[in-house]
Amino acid sequence: MSRRIIDAHIHLDMYEEEDQIQILRELDVNDVTAIVAVSNNFASSVKQLELSKIDRRVKPAIGYHPEQALPSEIELSEILQLIDEHASYLTAIGEVGLPYYLRQKQPNVDVALYKNVLELFVRKAAKYNLPIALHAVYEDAAIVCEMLEQYSISKAQFHWFKGDDIILEQIIANGYMISVTPEVTYREKIQHLVKQVPFTQLMVETDGPWPFDHSFKDKLTHPSMMHESIHSIAKIKGVTVDEAYREIYKTTQRFFCI
Template sequence: MNPIIDAHIHLDLYEESFRKQMLSELDQNSIIHLIAVSNDLNSCLKNLTWSMQEQRIKPALGFHPEQSLPSKEEAEKIADLIRRYEKHIVAIGEVGLPYYTRQDHPEIHVPPYLDLLEHFLRLANELDKPVVLHAIYEDADLVCDLLEKHQINHAHFHWFKGSPSTIKRMINNRFFISVTPDCLYEEEIHDLIKQYPLDLIMVETDGPWPFDGPFEHLATHPKMIHDSVRKISELKNQAIETVYDLLYKNTVKFYRLNRNE
């Protein structure tokens, strides 16, 4: 089995027993690293702790946008952690804009979320850290505006979905995307994979988020990304070995993992 990296997973959202089982099965599934993104301050602390116990866990610290805004104190504590552990973490994330929350609550005021995101982007610039982004559809253009404003090139749009014009803009900026196991059954993602350059793609689970299709009723596990790689190979009409190799190298390069071993 070829080596691969799960480029986006929420380890702290798994039940402890399943998380331990999952970690014990990484070797047999050729999962070399997990990019463990954070949701809030408590999540940041957990990911830091686990990453110091298990070198395959590579932490990213941030505040997930699909929730109420953090207090000023929490935001400052997260920023302090990022600065204190800048040599240990691989990225700032997950950060972005609350697209799904606004579908249910359109009254949500967006500017404070933009301010928080810009706060993290300034920090990424200051520390020269990659950014892991939650930004889809029209939100992606707002985020691209900020990335261009701050001249940030090291951006990863996880589980991305967007318009052809946004896709073109992101490709021109050489921004990375990652796809989840829903690439096996979502036509929208099939089209995205066909359009996006393979050297700007990574694979992820966004676990423990559940999936449909062949994964219905299954707990999300990093081993599922092997199915994603096979689907990408089919859609790109490229040899599976070539696709594995490039996806792996893309993730190592983007997250500078050779510097963090």
């Protein structure tokens, strides 16, 4: 049985250096053929590029994470320039999106300004025909879908998606991707989501170094955890584990062109 997997979303630069080394050293033994390393800001984007040049299995994505203060004009310009300079080398634009959790803490956050920033990244994705890795949960997903449609974006990944079935139906109808974390092994809402998403639009990720509970509690978030995700997905969908591995790997490989 082929056990090959791809981590569709990981913040490799956020790990301690010794943990980065450990993860990269253990990829082969865990049948992880690639990891898509998303960025949080300019420094993060530069680091992902550096890591990808050290190890070709690291697939870099450049972006600005929305759950933080807006970037300065200078930083935003630097990130966009970095995309222009490395477009042919990039695997995706990301992580980008809208600040849902930040708004829960700071209700006065001006979402319009974050939408303007996101639109700049969507334009880059359209210009270079690159996949875009999105942080867009609950009602934000509908706003983002509208923007993606406006720019005729076909390759969009809603990572660790949370939201109601109506928005999920729109995401699926538009042909966009959903990637799920190891939470799929123990959280019913994620399991409910997986039931509805076809294999042609389903991927697995860690979002490491974000920590998880249950069997993963107090453990370093590692791409190897996705094997448990695949086993849970197979059970949820009523298919063999072999089929779940094969379909998810094929979908991820095709989406990111890796």
